[in-house]
Amino acid sequence: MNREHKYRVWDRLLKKMIYPDTITFDSFGRLHHIEFTGTNDSMLSASMDLLKMEDGSDRFIPEQFTGLLDKNGKVYWDGCLVKGIKCGLVDNTEDSIGKVYYNIHHAAYWVISVEGKYNVPVGNANWWEVIGTIHDEEELPKE
Numbered sequence: 001m002n003r004e005h006k007y008r009v010w011d012r013l014l015k016k017m018i019y020p021d022t023i024t025f026d027s028f029g030r031l032h033h034i035e036f037t038g039t040n041d042s043m044l045s046a047s048m049d050l051l052k053m054e055d056g057s058d059r060f061i062p063e064q065f066t067g068l069l070d071k072n073g074k075v076y077w078d079g080c081l082v083k084g085i086k087c088g089l090v091d092n093t094e095d096s097i098g099k100v101y102y103n104i105h106h107a108a109y110w111v112i113s114v115e116g117k118y119n120v121p122v123g124n125a126n127w128w129e130v131i132g133t134i135h136d137e138e139e140l141p142k143e
Contacts, residue, residue: 084128
């Protein structure tokens, strides 16, 4: 099975999504180097020490393309927010917001509700609608 492998990267410093031209990871799966086209089509590059914030935390958060499309044909990315019926659960009549993530124990993409009440496989991608990313705080329900 061939699936397109592509990534987007959230820049915590600039607070924006970057779609890199080149991205590499080290043997432990950590981000090693990225290159992307900046303003005025200049090529920008970051590796090693430029990948960290001043406090030592990761500046860039990579998010992988899942290979799936939602019910509107929008791309699913690791870290996107989705809205949909809580499929496969007893109480599956109301829409809920969840986050798409890769579940290493099941080797598949799953959705966990933002309130932590459920955790289900993405299943049929047509059940869900992409509404934003985990970086879009205004999309999260207010407590």
